[in-house]
Amino acid sequence: MRALAELVMRGQKHAAVVAVVAALLPLLYWISAAAVALVTLRRGPSDGAGLLVWAILPAGVWTYSGDPTPLVVIAGTYVLAILLRQTVSWPRVLMLALPLGALMALLLETALSGVIGQMVEMTQQLLEQSTTSAEADKLLTTETLNAILVGGLSAVHTAMILLSLILARSWQSGLYNPGGFQQEFHQMRLPATYTALLLAALVLGSQVGLEIWRWLPLVLLPWIICGIALIHGSVAKRDLGRSWLVGFYLAVVFFGPYMILLLVAAAVLDSFVDFRSRMPVKN
Template sequence: MRALADFVMRGRLQATFAVVIAAALPLLFWVSAAAGSLVVLRRGLHDALGIVAWALLPTLLWWHFGEPRPLLVLFGTLVLALVLRASVSWTRVLLASVLLGVLYGVIIDAVFGETVKRNAAELLELMPQMLGEAYQQMSADEKARVGNLLTPVLTGLMAALLQLLSLLSLLLGRYWQALLYNPGGFAREFRAVRLPAPIAVVLLVGIFLLPGLGIELAMLTPLCSVPLAFAGVALLHGLVAQQRLGRFWLVGLYVSLLLFMQLVYPLLVVLAVVDSLFDFRGRAARDGASGPTDGEG
């Protein structure tokens, strides 16, 4: 990875080559977005525009063949990189990612709305098998509400996936930047990510309360959960580093996230909200500073 980052930063020609080739190759569009974000973070938008403009050619071609992710993730990652470069604040980046997710949702609904509706209809037919007796015990109104919620929720899930890919691409670009110019800086920066309590509460409202105000607002549930889950992962990284625990714990986290997504993901969201209120890392640092020396420090 360091070799690729070094190649990208060697010059405009090398950066353009890396961004365009990665965008053209199947399933490597996130590398192109990360490389573009690295250029934005290090050199600014003016230098990055001439490089990223060439990447539009393969991403637009992918869009023509029905694959919107390369173009959307490239655009989203660059927007988030600009926010990070201007603010040096992951909190603002995470908030901007929610707005970006809403934009993704609007684009998905406008361009691929009919496909999403067909998928929702197919999923609705499978509901009796998936939910079993619980679905049979629902009233007609409840079943109708579930059917109405499927389309915006599916749209929100697709948008949240693009939102997450944009954040991860930016994360990789920031990691490359630190690797080249500030070794160790990325780890410290990521471990310190913590959402202020008012922001965490607003995101929680977006997850649970806003969908009750309108069916279309159900799209916000997955979008608002992404920043909280991101902050939850940062919290665990920070605690592992503070307590000097082995990497085994982080490996276990990501394996559990892959295998038990439905259980671990909500837990990360809850941890992030509680941490925004009680600041676990700050408390651990204060306890560590006063406790272990027994007054002999």
């Protein structure tokens, strides 16, 4: 990965080749997004925009063929890279990612309406096979299923944008400030004000009748990322070794929903308590 980052920063032509080829190849658009973000972080929005134009060309082809994901992820990563360069604040980036994800939810619902409809029908058929039709109607209506799928898609796309930005930041740190990103990530947490706003939005949204299932995965995303940062920062501060991180990610794989809830709860508490500042350093 370091060699790829060096190639991107070697010059605009090399960066354009990486961005175009990665955007053309299936499932490698995140590399193109990270390349655009790296140039933006290091050289500014103007140079980043020049590379963005090259990356959008193949991404536009994918969009025309029915898959807007590369275009959405590359463009979204560029926007957040500008914010990170200007503010050098991960909490602000995580919070701005939420309205960006909400906008993507509306775009994806329109662009992928046919695919989402097919997924809703397949899910309903599976529910009807496992339960009676009356029970299935009570469990999940068509509208609820549509909201869940759209919310999940928007959260996944937003997560891909944030991960591409994190990759770009780690590339920048590796090339120009070794160890800098690790320190940033280990200290990443949402301030209490931001957490209070998110909690209030969830409570008020459920009270006024908003589709909570549509927005819940997206709202939880900043806490999930900060929860992962809390684990990494705590392991590093206590010098527990990589085996603890391996165990953590295995637990995420095998106990996914439960671990997600634990990460969210830990991140919420960390916003008010700041566990890492109270944690003693291992001698």
